[in-house]
Amino acid sequence: MTATLIESEDRREYRATRRRGLLVDLSMTLATVLAALVIGFLVILATGKDPVRAYEALLTGPLERSFRVGRWLEDATTLTLLGLSVAIPFRARQISLGAESQLYAGALAAACVAIFLPLPPVAAVLVPLAAAALAGAGMGFVPGSMKARLGANEIVATLMLNAIVVRVYDYLVNGPLKEPGSSAVHSERVQPDSVLTPLTEWLGIPFGRANVGFPLMLLTAVALWLLLTRTPLGYRIRMTGSNPHFAEYGGIRVPRAIEWSFVIGGAVAGLAGAHLVQGVYGRLEPGLSGSLAFEGIVVALLARNNPLVVVVAGLFYSYLRAGGDIMEQQTDVGTEIVVVIQAVIVLLVTAQALPDLLKRRLARGQAAASRGPSGTSRGPSGTSQGKPGAAHGEAGAR
Amino acid sequence: MNESWDTAGPAVAARGVTKTYANGVRAVRGVDLDVPAGEIRAVVGENGAGKSTLMKLFYGLEQPTSGEILVGGRPRVLRGPASAIALGVGMVHQNLMLVPSFTVAQNVVLGVEPGRRGLVDARAAAEATARLAEEAGLAVDPLARIDEVSVGMRQRAEILKALHRRARVLILDEPTAVLTPQETEDLFAAVRRLRDGGMTVLFISHKLREVREISDRVSVMRAGALVGTVDTAGTSEHALAAMMVGREMTLDVARAPAWRGATTLRVRGLAHAASAGQSLHGLDFDVAAGEIVGVAGVEGNGQSELAEILAGLRRPGAGTVHVGDTDTTGLDVAGHRRAGVGYVPEDRLYNGAALDESIADNLVVDRHDRPPLARHGLLGPSAVRAHAERLIEDYAIRTPDPSVPVRALSGGNMQKVIVARELSVGPDLLIACQITRGVDIGAMRFMYERLVAARDAGAAVLLISADLTELLALSDRLLVLKDGGLVGRFDDTTGLTEKQVGLYMLGVERHDHARLTAGLDGTTGTHPTEPPPHHEEGPGDPGDPGKASPA
Amino acid sequence: GGADSDSGPASSGKPRIKLVINGGLGDKSFFDSAYEGLKRAESKLGYELKVVELGSDRTKWEPGFEDAAAADDYDILAAGTFDVTDYIGELAPQYPDKKFWVFDSAVDYSGKNGCSNKCENVYSVTFKQNEGGYLAGFLAEKLVAEKALKGAESLNKVGVMGGVKIPVIEDFVVGFKAGFKAAGGRNSDVLVQYVGGDKPFGDPAKGKEISTAMYGQGAALVWPVAGLSGLGTFESAASAGRYTFGVDSDQYQTLTDSAQKNTVITSILKNVGNALYKAAEDDKKDAVKYGAVESVGLAEDAVGYVDDDHFQEVVPKQIRTELQDAADQVKSGSVKVPSAF
Amino acid sequence: MSSVLDVVLSSAFLAAVLRVATPYLLAAIGGLVAERAGISNIALEGQMLSAACTGALVAGHSGSVAAGALGGVAVATLLGLLLAALRLELGADAIIAGIGLNLLASGGTAYAVYTLLDDKGGTSGLRSGTLPTVPLPGIDDIPVVGDVLSGQNVITWLAFLATPFVAWLFHRTRFGFHLRAVGEMPDAAASVGIAVRRVQYAGLALSGALAGLAGVFLSMGYVSFFVRDMTAGRGFIALAAVFLGGLRPWGVFLAALGFGAAEALAVQLGTLDVPPQLVSTIPYAMTLAALALYAWRRKRRGAKEVAPVSL
């Protein structure tokens, strides 16, 4: 009888702790972002610039004009797709750094189809997208199967593939695919039918290069979330990442799950490439993605590889990128400092110990409270406001 | 190093010690415990009673939330293991704390390496290890890599680690859970020697028989609190069990005679070449529906390899395996599972569970792509949750919620998750390895009941265990493995004693080929028509020629 | 970033130039030269200058230009390289009251790519870097043929180290080869190699390695056309005891190490800064030809070589006259230098 | 074909291999130390960059090359400690923290150079000099060997000594012993009273210092000035070498040397009439092939090891 009593108490407490944990996670993430911004503020102050104006640009700049909102959404689309593309292999605990090669492969495929293959209207959009996904998937398959079948280290394989593909891409854009007769280095434009419809056209507000890729990206994220949480394949990928021995024991073909994680990730990165070609540039350009591939990794890890959270992290990070650029343009804070502030924010936001520390304190305050004489009946809810002072004292004593 | 001992006081003691973990779990509640020097003190209690936590407090791995720890007769503040080690406390952890790629000797000296000016003298380390091993009677190979030696040797290496640090108090947290009976014997002999040399030993085990055998006194914990301490001589296993769980409790499971059905598992000429571990050669045996066939053998004689082959985790080199009508010889794990094989692996942490995933997810690994969980290629989270809730209920898994990660469960509950998964599919063949390793008496009894229930529901059960008592209590028939081959076969286990089986395990006696393959179709020296001989022989005369089929 | 806000026309009433750089300053050649020219315009001609650096991340360029053009803090927006022509082509029609200068490339005045207003408010200036390359090749062949390079008399090869193989760089190379041949050299004696990689114009270590390899293959002289990577060439030349030409700006002046300085025979100038300064001058007189592209080269003094004391000391008189003659032929149009465009 | 062979066997090429491999060797060995201590050092690139910048700036302003080198190594060491602190004290993900530090280094060095020298490109206007080369009297007269070995920069020598040093450290010293234990089984190390964090801090400091030497070599050995982002991805190649080398000192040594050799070869072949972008893929394609081949052979050997036993 005591057992059941304790059990139900446990259950209540567990739920309460979980709820509290979520709340703490959320509020602490916001707090760390704030802390990072404060440090950035001090950095600007230290360099003798006007931090208030700089922050105005950083924080409100991206929303000031619809064009900038478009720039933010367009950037977030690519960045989030890249984050998603690594989040999937990360879930299988495969450190794939290959988003860059997959993106370039996707971009090449999309461009080749969209430039050279005459297609009827709707197909003209979809076929290049499919080609890009396929090419990205293929580019993911190489390191994926090298890892799964041969045990070759995926970090090395993906880094090498990046180096190779980027150079081959460079060669193609400068050579065979270069627009004939142009002094500029880029390919021809994609056919008008292949262009991802700009949001401007839909909404009638000038949204720059933002296009239907954005809602498509949202759909992709949801699809990937469903894949991970609601499909057998997603289950296999998760279990493989959590404990491959267990997965194998349970009848999961681990090499195949690993390969799939790379292939799916590759396909998504390929779509990011197609988005750049069909939506953003309308053609192949050298150095297509800038540093986005790496920042995609940051976004995925910040979001703990949860596809839906990747969207939030991607929007956040892109906002920061956009705000940083505006800050550099509108104020006298130089690019270097903008980069430094971004680095500080990245470093601080990833600091997990802060939320955990708070959670631990709450738990301890909780334990102390329930130990009190009135004890049993009141349970956890009464104590959640806690006694920060007491908790602090205890922590200090350790 | 431990000159500051007050020899008059207790070697270790706790005064009003309470420990609350960061997540709010209060593992130890107001414990007062005194252990005088030179005593072997057993600490028993159910899984999660707080035994390990209390020991960690003595070893400085955790700090008490309130109360006081005494070592060497004086109150101490142990900031970490280093300060406990300095005071002469050594601990062998429940989960061994060894560096896999290091040699035995390197592990033994880790932290207090011999050698001058920041260098490690490898030779001196090996010599010191060998000398200590000699003195304590703990046989180890100092130069072997830890990940290549048996669990028993790892256990001994752990003890040597403590001895190397000149421990005066030795904490052994379930050291026998993974040892063979012989290894346990050797360990006990060594522990007694150490005690006679003045060492204080704290010994934790779920095997009350061992507790009775080795300890001077027993302290019983329940739900974090100390229930009492009794003289070993004046108590019984029954009394201890009752103290632990608060009511009467035995391990005797009522078991009707087996009702053997058709042959479910048919193994013929099975051979396997293992790159590491024991190879198997020429195994022939059957397991019928509705019987429990035990596999006895000194650990490392091919049991694990056999289990893994039967589960599809390894490929046999030669021979055939049939489960029901399916030839599973070339199939992968999924194929085996489809053929109706359930498997409780011996190491639940290694491949039995994904520790960071939820209980619910852990319960569906073999059925996540089939109805009712998955339909039209979609895995329904509510179906998975409902499935978990049902099993949590049925198997009395103690957890607040199916979404709790398995890591947060106690050992016994973790094991229940695995058994629940493997039994709930209703397997035709269940391979159960070391199912009660490290679980408390309540859970043990529970597992036994479940196994018998599965048998009675028509499953063929192959029970592999290092615990002979358990094998004899549960098996309808018994096979003995030695050096990767079958050396004994007992078709009736009534009246069979551990001693008799032990002779086969050690290779002193063996059954002849004809006896081993009697009644098996498709093997030499068999009359397919003749029913397998039952009940006709006394277990004491295994070589009875009348029972062997004529060649 | 610049110091000015988005406020309306400058209170000072000075014409305001905004230099938008799709890259960064500090490249010691192209953008630095443009900046220098406009800086001069600021101090001498009474302009107000603001610089915006967009960095090398291409995803930030178009939004950067859009923002730069939308802000009402300039009268003239200057930007360079072929990468910007599309952006300017789009933006110029949207801001018809503003003026745009494009250097080193031209917008498409035909109106096929943007330029819906035929880019009437855009002035483009391109450079005949192939003419500079021609002179470099000509001089290089003369120097080796006449064995005028001390310590390298036995060598008859020369090298060109490009950043990456893109048309602008190729234009230098094509010109160089033509000049080398015109002076009597063989094509096979010209080694051409590119830095490439992650930072083609900013990896001096690799630049040094490539130059060292070229000297090792018997090049008497290596001409780096690779931005900061080229700084590695001067180091390599100094330790190998061989020779170099500078590029874009007078690198004999900018180098600090005397051993390295002395490897520089002359520098082939592609004076973006001068061209922009001249445009600024002309704009004061309303003499800039908007809606058209101007191609400047040797004849306009936008391309040339440094003829200083050091040059005269190292290069024999006869070769100097021959070089001058070659330059005159190009200027007069009697020699047509092939181009990569 | 024979011309390629001539190139490969020439002393100039071999000397170039040593030179090109130097930063890879040092950074990769640094990455190895961190990896074995249980914290991936993705910040190698940033550590190299900061060291390169600091080295050139300090040397240029103090006039002492040694002070520059020390300053550079010190800053990289601090960055190593910072990475450890972010991981250990703030629970940051090592990979994100590493990427963050790389960003920080890129922005920070550019800012420092701009503020101090008013030059956005680098320190080429500052005379900072290079670390001395080591002439080998006696040996430099020997035909090929002399040309290859003599006159290499002192850091190149350090780079080649770093591997035996770290191998010795790992296997012979108490610190290395603890470091490996901490990286492999932190709980086991903690349970015998090893101060796990302290060891990890020390490991990351050493890792940073080695990466710092690599950076210093770039700006004070290879060339004599710092240029913005001059590491040009070398830190990531070094990281690849860490894993390609199977996390063992001599394996990493071979991998890094291989990268050096392949890059030097690509430089030598660069004048051929092949698109330069394609030539520059040679080192990476070779690595990828080597990786696949090595993994395949290991797998096959594993299978073979099993087979004979059954006979």
Ligand SMILES: Nc1ncnc2c1ncn2[C@@H]1O[C@H](COP(=O)(O)OP(=O)(O)OP(=O)(O)O)[C@@H](O)[C@H]1O
């Ligand atoms: N490492 C852990 N972290 C968080 N919570 C834990 C951890 N271990 C156990 N718990 C929780 O503490 C509670 C008590 O577990 P405990 O081991 O006491 O159960 P038990 O009934 O003794 O189990 P057993 O079946 O082994 O006897 C459980 O609800 C469990 O989920």
Ligand SMILES: Nc1ncnc2c1ncn2[C@@H]1O[C@H](COP(=O)(O)OP(=O)(O)OP(=O)(O)O)[C@@H](O)[C@H]1O
């Ligand atoms: N690190 C931890 N954090 C939170 N809770 C813990 C932790 N370690 C143990 N617990 C919980 O504390 C309680 C006591 O655990 P402990 O390990 O002391 O039990 P035990 O008596 O050793 O059990 P077993 O027989 O299974 O080893 C359990 O509820 C357990 O789940």
Ligand SMILES: [Mg+2]
């Ligand atoms: Mg328990």
Ligand SMILES: [Mg+2]
């Ligand atoms: Mg325990």
